[in-house]
Amino acid sequence: MPKYLFGPVFSRRIGVSLGVDLVPSKTCSMDCVYCEAGATTSLSSKRCEFYDTAEIIGELDGFLSKNPEIDYVTFSGAGEPTLHSGMGRIVKFLKGKYPQYRICLITNGILLGSEQMIDELAGIDLVIPSLDAADDETLGRINRPATGISSGDIVKSLEKFRSRSKALFWLEIFVVPGINDSQESIEAIRKAVIRIKPDKVQLNSLDRPGTEKWVRKASESEILPFVRALEPYVTVEVIGKPALSASAIAGEKLSVGDFEEAVIGIVRRRPCTLPEIASALSVGDDKLLPVLGKMADTGVIKVEKMPRGVFYKV
Ligand code: SF4
Numbered sequence: 678m679p680k681y682l683f684g685p686v687f688s689r690r691i692g693v694s695l696g697v698d699l700v701p702s703k704t705c706s707m708d709c710v711y712c713e714a715g716a717t718t719s720l721s722s723k724r725c726e727f728y729d730t731a732e733i734i735g736e737l738d739g740f741l742s743k744n745p746e747i748d749y750v751t752f753s754g755a756g757e758p759t760l761h762s763g764m765g766r767i768v769k770f771l772k773g774k775y776p777q778y779r780i781c782l783i784t785n786g787i788l789l790g791s792e793q794m795i796d797e798l799a800g801i802d803l804v805i806p807s808l809d810a811a812d813d814e815t816l817g818r819i820n821r822p823a824t825g826i827s828s829g830d831i832v833k834s835l836e837k838f839r840s841r842s843k844a845l846f847w848l849e850i851f852v853v854p855g856i857n858d859s860q861e862s863i864e865a866i867r868k869a870v871i872r873i874k875p876d877k878v879q880l881n882s883l884d885r886p887g888t889e890k891w892v893r894k895a896s897e898s899e900i901l902p903f904v905r906a907l908e909p910y911v912t913v914e915v916i917g918k919p920a921l922s923a924s925a926i927a928g929e930k931l932s933v934g935d936f937e938e939a940v941i942g943i944v945r946r947r948p949c950t951l952p953e954i955a956s957a958l959s960v961g962d963d964k965l966l967p968v969l970g971k972m973a974d975t976g977v978i979k980v981e982k983m984p985r986g987v988f989y990k991v
Pocket of ligand 1 (some may be wrong): 717
């Protein structure tokens with residue numbers, strides 16, 4: 678089983694993408710209340726070679742040499758990818774050997790504005806950074822960043838990267854009712870968006886269990902003020918329900934013995950429903966359900982009911 682790669686996963690946003698997880702689970706410079714990967718266990722904005730860069734490149738090479746039909750190689754996962762100090766080498770390798778595949782980065786944006794990062798990400802095609810708050814009080818309540826990181830720093834970082842990079846730039850705003858939807862908070866975000874000038878803004882809200890139980894999905898009427906405030910300046914999309922279906926890793930069929938490991942590999946990154954896991958593993962619900970039932974009974978995975986369905990998670 679791959680150590681650093683997951684998917685390919687299909688999403689309405691970017692099509693079929695191969696995920697690359699560059700940092701140990703929940704190593705991040707933020708501890709967002711809505712994070713679907715759980716609470717941050719290592720909160721820092723210091724970069725480090727968490728995993729051997731050559732080993733990650735080797736795994737990517739092994740996968741991509743089979744010419745899989747994917748739209749993007751995406752740096753994401755259960756932590757902040759830019760914290761891996763070998764990212765520049767990985768981007769360079771991908772652009773050099775597999776230029777036919779586009780590269781996407783999903784990031785909290787804190788490090789984007791550094792000269793080093795701008796340099797390392799020179800060949801990247803799409804960046805999806807977050808900006809859930811543009812004032813310090815809201816930032817502290819929603820993103821709970823590592824010490825010394827202010828909302829002003831993040832906005833400056835995004836603005837600088839945007840002005841220097843040729844990559845498509847889609848700014849994601851996660852709406853948390855009661856936290857970042859006040860008039861003042863939306864006004865601060867509006868001003869920041871005008872400065873950053875993203876290609877588009879994507880409004881997201883809770884779709885699967887977050888870190889804090891009290892976080893709930895935003896209603897249409899709670900999302901509308903964001904749309905009204907931002908639409909005069911930028912294209913706005915509401916991405917309430919990220920679609921999730923997938924094909925089996927590199928087209929390889931999994932043996933029954935691999936099931937449990939494969940399921941853990943999927944739900945450890947984010948909670949998933951039965952159809953999502955079945956689709957990711959290319960197996961029928963009927964074959965998967967008994968396995969999930971056994972794993973839940975023995976405490977290997979947990980089950981949580983949400984308005985959108987039953988979710989399985991670690
Ligand atoms: S949502 Fe992203 S930035 Fe926030 S804690 Fe999770 S991994 Fe970190």
